[in-house]
Amino acid sequence: MATDSWALAVDEQEAAADSISTLQIKDTLEENGTAGSTVNKTEESSTAAKSEPDAPTKTTDEDEKDDKAAQSLLNKLIRSNLVNTTHQVEVLQRDPNSPLYSVKSFEELRLKPQLLQGVYALGFNRPSKIQETALPMMLAEPPQNLIAQSQSGTGKTAAFVLAMLSHVDPNKKYPQCLCVSPTYELALQTGKVIEQMGKHYPEVQLVYAIRGNKLQRGMKLQEQIVIGTPGTMLDWCIKFKFIDPKMIKVFVLDEADVMIATQGHQDQSIRIQRTLPKDCQMLLFSATFEESVWNFAKRIVPDPNIIKLKREEETLDTIKQYYVQCTSKEEKFQALCNIYGAITIAQAMVFCHTRKTAGWLAGELSREGHQVALLSGEMQVEQRAAVIDRFRDGKEKVLVTTNVCARGIDVEQVSVVINFDLPVDREGNPDNETYLHRIGRTGRFGKRGLAINMVDSKFAMNVLTRIQEHFNKKIEKLDTDDLDEIEKISS
Numbered sequence: 001m002a003t004d005s006w007a008l009a010v011d012e013q014e015a016a017a018d019s020i021s022t023l024q025i026k027d028t029l030e031e032n033g034t035a036g037s038t039v040n041k042t043e044e045s046s047t048a049a050k051s052e053p054d055a056p057t058k059t060t061d062e063d064e065k066d067d068k069a070a071q072s073l074l075n076k077l078i079r080s081n082l083v084n085t086t087h088q089v090e091v092l093q094r095d096p097n098s099p100l101y102s103v104k105s106f107e108e109l110r111l112k113p114q115l116l117q118g119v120y121a122l123g124f125n126r127p128s129k130i131q132e133t134a135l136p137m138m139l140a141e142p143p144q145n146l147i148a149q150s151q152s153g154t155g156k157t158a159a160f161v162l163a164m165l166s167h168v169d170p171n172k173k174y175p176q177c178l179c180v181s182p183t184y185e186l187a188l189q190t191g192k193v194i195e196q197m198g199k200h201y202p203e204v205q206l207v208y209a210i211r212g213n214k215l216q217r218g219m220k221l222q223e224q225i226v227i228g229t230p231g232t233m234l235d236w237c238i239k240f241k242f243i244d245p246k247m248i249k250v251f252v253l254d255e256a257d258v259m260i261a262t263q264g265h266q267d268q269s270i271r272i273q274r275t276l277p278k279d280c281q282m283l284l285f286s287a288t289f290e291e292s293v294w295n296f297a298k299r300i301v302p303d304p305n306i307i308k309l310k311r312e313e314e315t316l317d318t319i320k321q322y323y324v325q326c327t328s329k330e331e332k333f334q335a336l337c338n339i340y341g342a343i344t345i346a347q348a349m350v351f352c353h354t355r356k357t358a359g360w361l362a363g364e365l366s367r368e369g370h371q372v373a374l375l376s377g378e379m380q381v382e383q384r385a386a387v388i389d390r391f392r393d394g395k396e397k398v399l400v401t402t403n404v405c406a407r408g409i410d411v412e413q414v415s416v417v418i419n420f421d422l423p424v425d426r427e428g429n430p431d432n433e434t435y436l437h438r439i440g441r442t443g444r445f446g447k448r449g450l451a452i453n454m455v456d457s458k459f460a461m462n463v464l465t466r467i468q469e470h471f472n473k474k475i476e477k478l479d480t481d482d483l484d485e486i487e488k489i490s491s
């Protein structure tokens with residue numbers, strides 16, 4: 001296929017994606033004026049969050065698009081620290097005979113002093129678990145390829161940013177590192193980390209290869225690091241030749257699991273990769289590692305070392321589970337009020353099936369005098385981040401949300417989870433995984449948690465029974481008209 005025809009196809013694809021969404025980025029996110037960033041922000045929009053502010057209230061979870069990119073951005077926006085992890089690192093070396101290095105301090109990595117200063121300025125005292133093993137591999141000579149998987153917030157971004165900054169030659173004024181991110185906003189977030197970590201290394205410059213950042217035809221980029229989305233990056237390499245791919249030393253593909261969720265991104269990334277020299281270091285990161293991600297990773301990264309951080313098994317062992325039998329949503333609301341009247345609940349998350357129910361319930365609860373936060377799919381990502389942030393700070397005591405909206409978001413201090421509606425999939429079958437994930441968050445770190453399920457129909461009772469069977473754990477019946485009985489559950 002001629003270069004121009006596929007580039008046109010990419011353009012059309014991106015334009016179509018852009019027209020769906022209208023995410024506004026807060027000023028704080030757009031402060032990218034430093035380190036030579038040449039970004040034209042006026043034309044940007046994104047596929048990260050498909051918000052529909054004027055759309056009528058939808059009634060099914062189906063409408064609440066499980067948008068991985070939005071979720072990932074949300075987690076980044078609200079996170080101020082490393083995720084607490086006791087996970088084990090699993091390492092698969094390309095050459096099992098070569099010694100495996102891991103470092104316990106940043107000094108051991110012999111970083112450039114400007115970069116060490118940047119690391120400390122960010123408040124990092126020591127490498128995170130994934131960084132302990134990944135950094136020596138990434139900084140090794142000759143460079144090693146790496147596929148790394150660990151949950152969000154474990155320090156992957158900081159690790160590859162440090163690797164890119166370490167590998168560039170600031171005296172050479174052309175691109176040497178390419179970093180591909182699934183969306184404009186995620187690229188911007190990574191760019192921010194590059195700017196912060198490279199704060200004391202101003203000779204290294206960064207440019208954003210994103211739609212709307214229009215460069216003059218025929219120009220050659222002078223910045224050493226280019227970060228962007230696959231379509232534009234590909235154009236800049238092949239169609240416009242702003243970048244000479246043959247000079248690239250490090251290629252990073254971030255958020256591979258999000259990347260493959262967008263049609264076309266996979267092909268574009270592979271096409272970029274094919275233009276790079278054989279000895280270019282290929283690094284791929286992903287929060288999850290299902291088969292599709294793995295297949296993609298293998299095509300992008302030849303002869304990889306592989307690092308995996310195992311996710312902690314969620315368990316229902318430390319959680320007391322109850323159900324309350326009702327006949328309507330009004331009765332469920334009353335039961336909820338009774339529970340609140342009888343026991344002191346530090347913070348609770350209440351899950352509803354639809355946005356409509358969530359909105360209604362939040363309204364009723366605040367009329368009862370509760371400090372309620374509502375997290376809903378129609379909110380823009382940044383509004384959602386603000387809501388979670390306030391809840392995490394304890395400004396609100398109850399967070400009402402829908403399952404889709406809150407998936408993958410960790411609020412660890414919650415002591416009670418209430419399933420106002422039980423989680424079901426689109427066919428109406430019990431969604432055991434979501435149940436475990438919702439409930440599992442209450443019993444973290446050995447603390448005892450409490451989960452209360454509201455049942456208002458034969459259908460819901462059947463779902464509950466199947467959940468019980470699946471986990472082989474009894475869910476006790478709770479009579480919410482009996483205050484003594486409710487009091488007992490909190491002891």
Ligand SMILES: Nc1ncnc2c1ncn2[C@@H]1O[C@H](COP(=O)(O)OP(=O)(O)OP(=O)(O)O)[C@@H](O)[C@H]1O
Binds near residue numbers: 075131152153
């Ligand atoms: N060694 C470290 N010490 C302290 N904080 C760190 C360290 N490494 C990273 N962090 C901080 O922890 C948070 C998560 O790190 P980072 O964004 O690199 O994780 P991630 O695995 O890339 O997550 P995501 O997949 O969501 O991007 C950030 O706020 C980052 O500044």
